[in-house]
Each structure stands twice: as C-alpha cells, then as structure tokens.
Amino acid sequence: MELLAFGDTGWGDELFRATLMTIAVSITAMLIGFSFAAIFTPLKLSKFKSLNLIANIYTTVIRGVPELLVIYLFFFGGSGAIMFVASIFGYNEYIEINAFVTGSFAIGIISGAYSTEVFRGAIQSIDKGQFEAAEVLGFSKFKKFYKIILPQMLRLAIPNLSNVWQITLKDTSLISVTGLVEIMRQSYIAAGSTRDPLFFYSFAAILYLLLTFLSMKLINRLEVKYSRGY
C-alpha cells in the first residue's frame, strides 16, 4: 500500500494526475470525434453519391485499420504535416506539437468514425413522418433540425454513444506509446522504477474499470433524461 502513498514516497499523486489526464484526453477526443461526426454524418446522408463516397471512405478506413497504426501515423507524421502547411504560409521553423494534441486528435478521428455511424443510424431510424410534418408546418431548415430532429436523434443515439465512449476511453491507453503521461504510461514508469509491474498494471486495470463503471452510471442518467415522454 505504501506504493500508492501521496507525495514523494509513493505513486498515489502521480497516478491520480494520470487518471485526470486519461479523462481529459478521452473527453477531448470524444468532442473532436463529435465535430468529425457533424461533418461526415450529413455527407453520409446526402443525396450526392460523391459525398457519400467521401464519408464512406473515412468510416471504412478508420474502422478497418488498427488504432495503433493511426496513432503512429499522427505521432510520426503530425508535425511534418503541420510544418508543410506552415511552409505554404512562409513559416519554415521546426514545429513540435505536443503529445496531448496529437493523441487526442488521433483518438478523436477514430472515435468520430464510430460516432458518425451512430448518428447516421439514429437519424435514419427517426420516423419519416416527423420530417414531413416539420416541412408541412413550415419550419425553417435550421429549426427543423434543432427542435425536431436533434432531440429525437439524441434519444436514439445515447445508448450507442455510450459504447463509443467506452471504446474511446479504452483507446486512450494506446496513446501511452507517444509518451503522454496517462494511466498506462504512468504505470509503465512506476512499474519500471519499482520493479513491481504486476501491482501497477493491475492497479491500472482497476482505475480503468472504475472509470468505465462511473461513466456508465452517468450515461444511464442521461438516457433516462432524454427518454422522458416515451
């Protein structure tokens, strides 16, 4: 137990900070994923075949390639790509992006592919009559989406989004290969310096279980809230 003490003697405070980092990366990645989904879901549902194709390539490639490979692409290629864009604007210095940004972006793109599929499924399973009714009543496009489609979509999407959240949370463990100090990386460091990998990796597993358990409780509450009236 003294291994988990807070302060200089134990790893308690380090692991606590690492847990907060895991939560921060997961939430950032999830939000980045939502913004990708906001772009690609309309493309998937569009009438134009070429737009469908773009969105399908995105979701198929990301869901068919290992997460680790995507992370390596961003880890090794991220700063190169940014420097290339910067050089177009005449900036030629070396740019290093930090591990948090690379990591949440890589996981965000993966999470976005899953979210896109969830939102597409949710919108498609809304009764067609709802769209028609909104049109007949003369709602503007904007109002139709925010007042009629979105609330119904959220109710249908939340159970599946909770799966996406779980996947995203577990995927953040892979960012440890880039050196970002989250739960996995911190356990690796602690295991290395105390020569007690069994204890620290088991403790990491418990931390992840705790995070998934608590987030499921929270999401269940949201589910109840959004299915009021049904």
Next chain:
Amino acid sequence: MDFELMINSFPKLIGATVITLKLLSVSLIVGLFIGLLFAILRLNKNVFINRFAYGYSYVFRGTPLLVQIFIIYFGLGQIEYLRSTILWVILKEPYWCAIIAFALNTGAYTSEILRSAFQTIKPGIIEAGKSLGISNKIIFYKIQIPIAIRQSLPAYGNEIILMMKGTSLASTVTLMDLTGVAKYIISTTFKPIEVFIVAGGIYLFMTFIIHNVIKFLEKRYSY
C-alpha cells in the same frame, strides 16, 4: 510520395502479415472455446457460477487490451512461483503471452455474443424438441448451438475484425507483426504516410475478406 519505399516495404509487410494472421487465428479458436464455456456458465442457475462468468466478461470488456497484455507479459513473470513451474515455458514467450491475452479478451466478448444468442432462441423450439422425446444433451448440441451460431454470426464477424485490429498490440511486447514492422519502417525512414498506406491497405484487405466471408456464411445459414 515515395513510391519506391512503398514497393520495397511491401514484401516485408506481407511477411509480417503472416504473424498477424497466426496470432489472430490461434486466439480466435481458443477464444471461441472460452466464450462458449462462459456463455454456458452465464446461463447456469447457480448464482455464484453466473456471477463469476459475468465478472470475467465485465473485467475483460471494461479494461483496455493493452493493460491485459502488460499484466500477462510483464506482471506474471514477477511471481517467483510461476517461474519454477512448467507454465513458465509458455509465459516467457511474448508470442504466447499475446495469444493468452487476446484469447481471454475475445473470449469475454464472444461469451456475451453467444449468451444473447442463446437467450433469443424461442422456448417453443426447445419445448418442441422435448415433446419429441429428444434428450437434453442432443437438444443442446443439435438444436440450440446451431441456432445460436446463426444468430451470432453478424456480431461475431464484427468481433473478428475488432480482434484483427487488436493483434496490432502485439507490437508493444516486441513482436514484429504487421503494425510492429510498419512502425519499424516508419521510425527508420520517417515516411509515415507511405507506410501507413501500404500497411493500412493490407489491414483493409483483410477486413474486406472477413466481412465477405461472414456475409456469405450468413446467407448460407439463413433460414
């Protein structure tokens, strides 16, 4: 775009794909047995037994695969007693450690898939078997299992694809699978995009094959 690198790295990556496929197939076969065993335990009426089976699948589905591999590869080696047993022959090899982790992980997901498949079998079918005087054992093997397999094919197909992506984690315990070799080439040439296209293409091709095989099986076993 460095096409020469892409062409040169292709044979190396294909060679590594063999390891990926070995890891995948062995862990899927072992995982299927584990999954079937735990699915049956989950349906047991004894509270302790089905709680135990539920706990197993909850823990393995609630923690990242990376943690599971690290516990087995780095963690178990720490137990002095294990080092003196015959198990150590297996546990000192990263290859077998990875397979144990993958099999236990996919076993947990498979048990959930099979359990829900068993539970959706209509009771009428089992009753029909009983009224025809067929023994419970034969009902289970000849009626319940074939129906459950058909029911769980789409979900199991997804699980195979997820597991194929999961085998990439073997590269974190020094194995040179497809991702491991891809990472090695990237870190020596600093050409991430080219290598990603080739390695990603191979993964996508495998996904495509698995997807279509499952689709074909679904059609064949549909009723």
